[in-house]
Amino acid sequence: DAKTTQPPSMDCAEGRAANLPCNHSTISGNEYVYWYRQIHSQGPQYIIHGLKNNETNEMASLIITEDRKSSTLILPHATLRDTAVYYCIVRVSGETSGSRLTFGEGTQLTVNP
């Protein structure tokens, strides 16, 4: 799986959009970008994933650059409960996918009142 690079920490004001960047310059054509988050003392939580098109669900939006070398997770209206470590993970998906998720150190997002 390709390596990802994320800033170690970010701050965001409550109610504002949180934009979390991720670099994955060695991503392969069949690798997806996944985002998980981990609130303190809980297990990681799946947020969203995508291949090359932008994706949106009830939690967040994922913007992937045209060359697929970087992506941004957007939380449109951050709340205090969004304070967590956010992990960007690149992996193959589908029938021939590997099993494991390879977590880096992630980005600690702190949402401030």
Add this chain to the structure above:
Amino acid sequence: DTGVSQDPRHKITKRGQNVTFRCDPISEHNRLYWYRQTLGQGPEFLTYFQNEAQLEKSRLLSDRFSAERPKGSFSTLEIQRTEQGDSAMYLCASSLSFGEQYFGPGTRLTVT
């Protein structure tokens, strides 16, 4: 609550003792994963099952560690002769074959 449960949530044991953790995945999920997480680090993969077959093991899974999923439903992770370095959060996740992994709340192990 993702539907994945783990028991116990916390375990304190003395060095040299054996411990066993249980994970109950989401019922229709055929894949089950174990990860370990130490303070300040992201989770690290240990092993995974597809139904009852253990298909992959990490180098982190020393011979003191054993995992089972006897009927393709719940799984157990046993650590024999615990060491202080085994202190960590042990996370279980489950998925359908090609789907996202859903994590349980974890079992925090402290070895004294």
